[in-house]
Amino acid sequence: MQQFQYYTPTKVVFGKDTENQVGKLVKEQKAAKVLIHYGGGSVKRSGLLDRVEASLQAEGIPYVTLGGAVPNPRLSKVYEGIALGKQEGVDFILAVGGGSAIDSAKGIAYGICYEGDVWDFYLKKCLPQKSLPLGVVLTLAATGSEMSDSSVITKEEGWLKRSAKSDLGRPRFAIMNPELTYTLPEYQTMSGCVDIMMHTMERYFSHERDTELVDAMAEGLLRTMMHNAAILLEDPRNYEARSEVMWAGSLSHNGLTGCGRKGDWACHQLEHELGGMFDVAHGAGLSAVWGSWARYVYETDVERFAQFAVRVMGVEENPQDLKATALGGIQALEEFFRSIHMPVSISELGVELTEEQIRELAYKCSFMDTRTIGGFQALNRQDMENIYRKAR
Amino acid sequence: MQQFQYYTPTKVVFGKDTENQVGKLVKEQKAAKVLIHYGGGSVKRSGLLDRVEASLQAEGIPYVTLGGAVPNPRLSKVYEGIALGKQEGVDFILAVGGGSAIDSAKGIAYGICYEGDVWDFYLKKCLPQKSLPLGVVLTLAATGSEMSDSSVITKEEGWLKRSAKSDLGRPRFAIMNPELTYTLPEYQTMSGCVDIMMHTMERYFSHERDTELVDAMAEGLLRTMMHNAAILLEDPRNYEARSEVMWAGSLSHNGLTGCGRKGDWACHQLEHELGGMFDVAHGAGLSAVWGSWARYVYETDVERFAQFAVRVMGVEENPQDLKATALGGIQALEEFFRSIHMPVSISELGVELTEEQIRELAYKCSFMDTRTIGGFQALNRQDMENIYRKAR
Numbered sequence: 046m047q048q049f050q051y052y053t054p055t056k057v058v059f060g061k062d063t064e065n066q067v068g069k070l071v072k073e074q075k076a077a078k079v080l081i082h083y084g085g086g087s088v089k090r091s092g093l094l095d096r097v098e099a100s101l102q103a104e105g106i107p108y109v110t111l112g113g114a115v116p117n118p119r120l121s122k123v124y125e126g127i128a129l130g131k132q133e134g135v136d137f138i139l140a141v142g143g144g145s146a147i148d149s150a151k152g153i154a155y156g157i158c159y160e161g162d163v164w165d166f167y168l169k170k171c172l173p174q175k176s177l178p179l180g181v182v183l184t185l186a187a188t189g190s191e192m193s194d195s196s197v198i199t200k201e202e203g204w205l206k207r208s209a210k211s212d213l214g215r216p217r218f219a220i221m222n223p224e225l226t227y228t229l230p231e232y233q234t235m236s237g238c239v240d241i242m243m244h245t246m247e248r249y250f251s252h253e254r255d256t257e258l259v260d261a262m263a264e265g266l267l268r269t270m271m272h273n274a275a276i277l278l279e280d281p282r283n284y285e286a287r288s289e290v291m292w293a294g295s296l297s298h299n300g301l302t303g304c305g306r307k308g309d310w311a312c313h314q315l316e317h318e319l320g321g322m323f324d325v326a327h328g329a330g331l332s333a334v335w336g337s338w339a340r341y342v343y344e345t346d347v348e349r350f351a352q353f354a355v356r357v358m359g360v361e362e363n364p365q366d367l368k369a370t371a372l373g374g375i376q377a378l379e380e381f382f383r384s385i386h387m388p389v390s391i392s393e394l395g396v397e398l399t400e401e402q403i404r405e406l407a408y409k410c411s412f413m414d415t416r417t418i419g420g421f422q423a424l425n426r427q428d429m430e431n432i433y434r435k436a437r
Numbered sequence: 438m439q440q441f442q443y444y445t446p447t448k449v450v451f452g453k454d455t456e457n458q459v460g461k462l463v464k465e466q467k468a469a470k471v472l473i474h475y476g477g478g479s480v481k482r483s484g485l486l487d488r489v490e491a492s493l494q495a496e497g498i499p500y501v502t503l504g505g506a507v508p509n510p511r512l513s514k515v516y517e518g519i520a521l522g523k524q525e526g527v528d529f530i531l532a533v534g535g536g537s538a539i540d541s542a543k544g545i546a547y548g549i550c551y552e553g554d555v556w557d558f559y560l561k562k563c564l565p566q567k568s569l570p571l572g573v574v575l576t577l578a579a580t581g582s583e584m585s586d587s588s589v590i591t592k593e594e595g596w597l598k599r600s601a602k603s604d605l606g607r608p609r610f611a612i613m614n615p616e617l618t619y620t621l622p623e624y625q626t627m628s629g630c631v632d633i634m635m636h637t638m639e640r641y642f643s644h645e646r647d648t649e650l651v652d653a654m655a656e657g658l659l660r661t662m663m664h665n666a667a668i669l670l671e672d673p674r675n676y677e678a679r680s681e682v683m684w685a686g687s688l689s690h691n692g693l694t695g696c697g698r699k700g701d702w703a704c705h706q707l708e709h710e711l712g713g714m715f716d717v718a719h720g721a722g723l724s725a726v727w728g729s730w731a732r733y734v735y736e737t738d739v740e741r742f743a744q745f746a747v748r749v750m751g752v753e754e755n756p757q758d759l760k761a762t763a764l765g766g767i768q769a770l771e772e773f774f775r776s777i778h779m780p781v782s783i784s785e786l787g788v789e790l791t792e793e794q795i796r797e798l799a800y801k802c803s804f805m806d807t808r809t810i811g812g813f814q815a816l817n818r819q820d821m822e823n824i825y826r827k828a829r
Contacts, residue, residue, distance in 0.1 A: 046680040048452030053445055059696070060440030255677040257664065258685050261657025269650040285647040288438040292696065293650050301693075304451070304684065 046255045046305035053299045055192045056218040059292065061284075063220045064093065064182050067139070068100035070218045074178055076137030079108040080130045082150045084115065084142040088184060093225065097141055097182055109133045114142060117320050117327070118149040120200040123163060126153035130177070138179045140216075143237075144188025144197075144327075147181055151196035151214040154179050166209035167198055176213035182220045185229060186291040187237030187328060189244055189298025191219035199321050205409065206321030219295065223287035234281065235385045236328030238274040241294045242267055243331045247310045248303035249353065250421040252346055256305045260352075263302040266293050267357045274385050311419035312338050315432060318406045325394045332387040333394050337436035339375045342422040347371050349421075391436050403433045438647045438697035445691045447584045448610040451684065453676075455612045456485065456574050459531070460492035462610045466570055468529030471500040472522045474542045476507065476534040480576060485617065489533055489574055501525045506534060509712050509719070510541040512592040515555060518545035522569070530571045532608075535629075536580025536589075536719075539573055543588035543606040546571050558601035559590055568605035574612045577621060578683040579629030579720060581636055581690025583611035591713050597801070598713030611687065615679035626673065627777045628720030630666040633686045634659055635723045639702045640695035641745065642813040644738055648697045655694040656748045658685050666777050703811035704730050707824060710798045717786045724779040725786050729828035731767045734814040739763050741813075783828050795825045 058066055071079060079101060081094075088094045094110075101108050111126050130138070130153055140150035156163035158175040166173050181191045190196070194214050199206040226234070245263045270293055276286040296302065315338065316330040325333075343350040351367045354360035354374020358381075363370045379389045388394050398406075407429035408414065417423040424432070450458055463471060471493060473486075480486045486502075493500050503518050522530070522545055532542035548555035550567040558565050573583045582588070586606050591598040618626070637655045662685055668678040688694065707730065708722040717725075735742040743759045746752035746766020750773075755762045771781045780786050790798075799821035800806065809815040816824070 046452075046677060046684070048455070049449075051449040051451065054448075056446075057441075057443040059443065060438075063440070255680070257677075257681050258658060258661040258688070261661055262654045265653025265657050266650060269653055272649065285438060285649075288647070288697070289649050292438070296650070305680070 047253060047307065049304045051300050051304055052212055053192055053215070053301075055216050055299070057192070057221060057295065058218060059221045061222055061224055063222045064096055064225070065100055067097050067180070067182055067220055068102070068104035068106060070220070071101060071106055071137060071139065071180060072104045074137060074180065074217055076106060076178070078133065078135045079106055079137045079139050080126065080133065080135040080153065081108050081110045081139045081141060082114060082126060082146055082153065083110070083112050083140070084146045085112070087228075088141050091228065093182070093184065094141060097139070108139070109135065114146040114149040116145050117199045117206060117324055118145040120152075120164060120198050122149055123152035123156060123198060126150070127156035127163065130157045136177060138177055139182070140179065141182045141184070143183070143185025144190045147188070147190040147216070148196040148198060150179055151190070152198050152209070154214070155209070155211070164200060166211070167207035173209070173211045173213050176211070179214070179216045180218045181216045183291070184225045185233065185237055186226055186287070186294035187240045189241070189294050191216055191221070192295045192299035195298070197317070204321040206317040208317070221291050221295070223284055223291045226287050226291065227282045229281070231278065231281065231386065232326065232329070234277055235274060235387050236326040237294070238270055238290060238385065239328035239332045239382065239387050241290065241297045242270050243312060243328070243335070244297040245302040247313060248306070248308040250309045250349060251306040252349070252421070253306035259302060259304050259306070264356045266297060266302060269293055271381055278385055307420045309419050309421035311421070311424055314410055314418040315429065318410045319391070319394070319396070321409075322402070322406065323394070323396045325396065329388055329394060332382040332389060333391050334432065334436045336375055336379045336389050337432050340372075341428070341432050341435065342419070343371050343375065344368070345422040350374055391433070398433065398437050403430050406433055439645060439699065441696045443692050443696055444604055445584055445607070445693075447608050447691070449584070449613060449687065450610060451613045453614055453616055455614045456488055456617070457492055459489050459572070459574055459612055460494070460496035460498060462612070463493060463498055463529060463531065463572060464496045466529060466572065466609050468498060468570070470525065470527045471498055471529045471531050472518065472525065472527040472545065473500050473502045473531045473533060474506060474518060474538055474545060475502070475504050475532070476538045477504070479620075480533050483620065485574070485576065486533060489531070500531070501527065506538040506541040508537050509591045509598060509716055510537040512544075512556060512590050514541055515544035515548060515590060518542070519548035519555065522549045528569060530569050531574070532571065533574045533576070535575070535577025536582045539580070539582040539608070540588040540590060542571055543582070544590050544601070547601070547603070547606070556592060558603070559599040565601070565603045565605050568603070571606070571608045572610045573608045575683070576617045577625065577629055578618055578679070578686035579632045581633070581686050583608055583613070584687045584691035587690070589709070596713040598709040600709070613683050613687070615676055615683045618679050618683065619674045621673070623670065623673065623778065624718065624721070626669055627666060627779050628718040629686070630662055630682060630720065630777065631724045631774065631779050632720035633682065633689045634662050635704060635720070635727070636689040637694040639705060640698070640700040642701045642741060643698040644741070644813070645698035651694060651696050651698070658689060658694060659749045661685055663773055670777055699812045701811050701813035703813070703816055706802055706810040707821065710802045711783070711786070711788070713801075714794070714798065715786070715788045717788065721780055721786060724774040724781060725783050726824065726828045728767055728771045728781050729824050732764075733820070733824050733827065734811070735763050735767065736760070737814040742766055783825070790825065790829050795822055798825050
């Protein structure tokens, strides 16, 4: 087990009707004025925003609102929030929505406390030194941003999708009512399920062997996700399945399933470029590239892929042919993705990549040929092109 | 899944040599003066205390020290720490040791901020409203107090062992270097392993069925513990096994394995009276009573015990006779306890209970016949007597 830090200060309040506690939780944080940041109209139409506002009003907490965070949330909206927040003198950001609203809120929280351009943090020019505190009312189980240190923003100029990481961005509280996810379209639900699984898988594919407890937890999480995603396909208003998926979403990206080892994260990097250029749903983008990545790299540690195949995918181990076991696991996960109507190729995303686009994606993903990606197997610009090509 | 709150703000810094970061971590907490609280002479003899002091000195942080926290830590020592801390004007408590030093430090931290008698919190007369912040350098994997909200103190007058719970008692940071546990005597190591397992089992035995993810994590943790306790029996300086046990110790009692269900906790209550009256090692006391408790209550939910037997203990399921499956699991865990040289009866603790002592234990455990214990099956004073008698 390698050295690690584990820091998850977010207070989780989980269960039915918990959104009505938001005023009390904001008050505990001693907030004087709140910026409520949300996405599209669904939180308005569903009445959730009204309930959140009523809860703040009941505690006498003043607030302003800013909607319009979109999937692959935009830098321009972050700038708008920073300007509004400064003008209104807010000292707390409350995100109501999924990962897009939360990630956008994190950008706003950093930017209000920073003299320079908030994009600096996403370009990794420097780290946030200060942030406004954040809270979350979660409406989509997917990105794990409600407990994570991560914010992913897309700059429209050049369609660059980049992440900033800081413990300052970990929300103070996260309200999670699984019922709020009942009405999500199937595609969004399943895309979220893939994202959740990938947050654990990116951490799981590692050459570190001595992570027995963390492996067992990660494998249990992945099996739980597959079981419950299948239930939600048939019964999207199943409270228990929504609960399992929602809690797995947070635990999958708060650091727990990665303690003691360095993860891979290549698929996330490959997807970020697809998301930036073609605005695809993040989870769908991940499932479109994962199989091609896996077949490209599995020989670097066949044993690890075989363990995944046996313990997670239920493939029978073939001790004479571990490669076959490993490949069986890759195929089984692709079949699972298909079964929940997720793409296993980029063309199934509705994107027909040209050779020129492949070169552009790899160029961007390699930060103009200045970096490799992947902790499990380092991938250079040429490798990235190869994987995009295989995933086409 | 039932409603739950999950709050684990402790920053964990895990790995070799991490104790040398203690000065930096205390400084991050903006402490002006620290009370270092430790147990017996081992942290002195090993040189750990010197290293901790040097790390504080390097950051220019003044401190005073107080040793003498013993297993089943005493209220008189807590009073002593409160007086010293007030006199010296400390604003941060640093526990260096295992659960005894940490629990005692929590009592001191509450008491310094309280006008009344700190024992009020342990009698549940009221809840702590304020506390000094705490940090931990852990030297024993067992109680999970390094991340938990719990402090257990024994009042010498009447030998009452009682717990106080508050999120204010969750340490700000916990430094965990598995190497610091290399030199523990076997009995203490194994007693710690039982305690760790019991923290998850107390949460696991519940009638709530819809906790699929949390079950999988709990079961993985228990299997990991059994595997690694057996390794440590042969090879106490095995870094990886020490690491698995240490990390399992924290995750077993920070709330993770109990999310979404009410636990049982009867064995802990039964043991607290034994520990208070006979000063036995906590984990050993737990293993001495568990089997008798389990056979007394298993019929209230045979399915749950059968699931435990199959998934944790590797017992083959007998669908025609779930009772036999359940009993097989209980027997298998007792055999495991024996295999790591832990007692499975109270006489193996070196305590030969008289009938009068049994009545006294049950009378105290039932808070003078005013409460039942056990979330899985409620146990009254008569039940407690029966279990102590069976466990004799």
